[in-house]
Amino acid sequence: MSGLGPGTGESRATPTLDGLVTGQLLRLCQVSGLGRTDAKSYARILADALGPEAERPLDLPPPSHSFLSDDSTPVEFSLSYRPDAPPALRVLLEPGWGAGSLRENGRAGLRAVRSMADRWGFGTGQLDVLEDLFFPADPEGPLALWIALELRPGGVPKVKVYLNPSASGAARAEKTVRKALKRLGHRQAFKALPAADGYPFFALDLGDWEAPRVKIYATHRELPVPAAGGLSRMKAGPDAKTLEEFLRLAGGFDDGPRPAGAASPERFEGRPVLSCHSFTRTDGGPTGFTLHVPVRDYVRHDGEALTRAKAVLTRHGLDTAVLDRALAAVTARRPEDGVGLVAYVALAHERGRPPRVTTYISSEAYEVRPPAGEQREPVLDTSAA
DSSP states (O other), rough: OOOTTTTOOOOSSSBHHHHHHHHHHHHHHHHHHHHHHHHHHHHHHHHHHGGGGSSOOOSOOOOOOOOTTTTSSEEEEEHHHEEEEEEEEEEEEOOTTTTSHHHHHHHHHHHHHHHHHHHTTTHHHHTTHHHHSSOOSSOOOSSEEEEEEEEEETSOOEEEEOOTTTTGGGGGHHHHHHHHHHHOOOOTGGGGGGGOOOOOOEEEEESSSSSSOOOEEEEEEEEEEGGGTTTTTOTTTTOOOHHHHHHHHTTTTTTTSSTTTSSSSSOOOOOOEEEEEEESSSSSSSSEEEEEEEEGGGGGGGHHHHHHHHHHHHHHOSSSHHHHHOOOOHHOGGGGGOSSEEEEEEEEEEETTOEEEEEEOHHHSOOOOOTOOOSOOBBOOOOOO
């Protein structure tokens, strides 16, 4: 997968974060069918968004903890698979990851979003009216602002921002979500949501979207598989059988013996399942629903995670070979030699469109987590650089 050459700042002698992740991105662009010119443009955008801290050698620890990944890499890739179309490549990044405080992290993120808005000519009005809610003077929580770029031919991505409902404290997260929805005109939206254990993310589509979404993510701890059918509040959305089947495939409930901490026969007992409802209009309820399974918490190694993801793709008539090529674009290690490369598997439904499957792929810039049950030090993997 080296036909596009090294990424920005990439060096085998002294690997850096921007060198590693831009090299991964270039190769993933090739997998997803994006051309060379677009790939190089997106690699530069990623390097610029990460800032000068990304030029630090990878043999140094990350300058700060990032909740975006298990090893504090401020980048995650994903591929969204659709019938009869190439997969959509996305990159999630934390532009303020090198800041000295959560407050400065958020300010750096806002500057990055507004710089992108100026560059690509889109408005930030919806984000602006929420600034006091999500960027208080003394913020709390695990994140401030993330940016997701959906990469398209032509060099201009679709842009999403992810905000932290717990910025004013975890106890106020629900209130923050309610206030944000009302300010955006979605006065009845919160009433449509299912019961949840928390609200980790509030997301907005910015820029060139056919139908911009407001998205609310919810956690469901120790979720029993049969409860999945009651989570969707989308009219004419997925039925209970479809959602339960997805959880069984992604959670490996029929795989035989499971490692310690894995899902029980009835429920997910590790990292919680996430649901997401999206709203594209201010009345009529949600128009989209997604379930996210943190597959890395329920496998011994990535070989099992890969098998689970392929089973979901096959069930929905989608090409599994693309995922093999995507993992090879990110790392040269064997899937069986670590766990966490395949972070999440998601099943998404949107009104008027066929279901989509998304696989979330970790960069593993700083660590490769050993397989479950193995006691050894995580290793730095720069073999894909």
